Amino acid sequence: MGIKSKETYFHPSSEMLSIWIQVILLVTPLVALLVLPRRRIPRGLRLPPGPPPKLLVGNALDMPKEREWEQFGKWATEYGDIVYVKILTMDMIIVNSRKMVYELFEKRSSIYSDRLHLPMINDVMGWGYAMAFQRYGERWRRHRRVMHEKFHGSAADAFKPSQLQHSRDLLRRLLSTPEDYIEHLKHVTGAVIMEVTYGIHVKAENDPYLITADRSLRAMGEAAVPGAFWVDIMPWMKYIPAWVPGAGFKRKGLEWAKCISDVNELPFQATKAAMLQGTADGCFVTSHLEHLRTLKEGPTDQEEVIKNTAGAVFAAGSDTTANTMITFILAMALFPEVQKKAQAELDNLLGEVRLVEFEDEPNLPYTSAICKEILRWHPLLPQGVAHATSEDDIVGEYFIPKGTVVIGNSWALLHDEEDFGPDTDKFIPERFFKPGVRDPALTGAFGYGRRVCPGLHMAQKSLFIDIASMLQVFNMSGPRDPTGKELPLEYTFSSGFFSFPENFRCSIRPRSQSAQELILQSAAA
């Protein structure tokens, strides 16, 4: 007989438990089907059409594991504007047309703005503080208001100095080690967020705040896909102790939870400490806390709301922008003629005299069109972030039950040829010069209705200055061998919550000697 592991020693019944858990997992859908009250669909109504469900599991096996947008697109062609799928006991609809998106997320926003409570994300991992995962209601509204005050259209102009400074830093980093472009993008987008949110200036390398945020965001990416963990379908599983064999999700979740809590707590406490010492820089947190101190009366938990909102900004703001920039670099490598046109426009306006500034934007229509096309061509969140219904609803002859997960099919909307002209799979910035073409930012790239991304103004400004600056001074192409010969471009887009090019090698080289000098001079400015 072999030596028993420590875990088995402390829990002699662990094998039995493991078997029991597996049995429970198998029979739960059956029990749910038999025991749960059957949904009553009002007479004369029916659920929207969708792929035929299988006994017990519904459409769980039909759900695509990767490139979800392709399967959703096929269903849209086959079943229409609203597609219904059932995953075990979970109702889900996919909304495929702009008309229907407007009808549900905008006109009926009081019903379609909820989120599903995901036990893995909210309870096990502790992301409940972040606005993106909060249920629709007064608590969410208070967080949203705190964010809106500092991030709405013109308020976001206050971030421009920090965005410009870090955009210049990005150029210098890319000049020195272009192969580390992903790290550089993450560093500078994180640095801007830390500065404007907490007034914290991150370390040039290996910053502990950014490392913690990166770990937390990776965890979020894994867990935020609907149905990624069984516990989201069978919430009672969250009570299974972490030591139980088969409860790997719980161990993983608790490991992540420490990082996720640190993202919310550590920078906030550091800023508060700096305020006490009188050394804090003006930022989102200081400005809200100072205002709070002037109030005679206010909700007792307002400081908590400010802290949570800052944590949500930090969590939602950095990787989103960095990953969109990776898609931009790929697009420039794939469509060199687009890159050349933008460079000609930038050269024409700026010569080689100075680097681009925010104020140049109105005079750079082609570059601005690239920023729009990036959001449209391959949206970072092709299925948006799932909403949920907070009440039963009726749409024509269809019944939409309360608690239904509602996915806005951003990919379909952003590739609709009626709105964006022909060849929507191609990267064609010129499409935005035609009258009446829609703005991708208002067509799903930043989500929908009352939940639309509150960081979109900041994000668009970051994208503009980073994209214009890179185009002005660098050539981006597929990877090159040591002799400079271009090698084949290989890439795959990730699937799941975020979709952006993964494992993608490229070449980022200064366009000329004077471009290089402009970059180096920016350090002194």
Ligand code: HEM
């Ligand atoms: C290119 C960059 C970005 C993209 C593509 C993006 C996209 C999105 C999308 C699709 C949603 C879901 C909206 C919905 O539920 O319908 C969202 C939510 C959110 N975003 Fe962004 N975002 C970006 C940058 C940012 C930035 C820079 C910030 C912070 C400054 C931010 C903060 C948030 C927050 C807090 C939410 C949750 C809103 C809520 O649930 O009420 N995002 N974003």
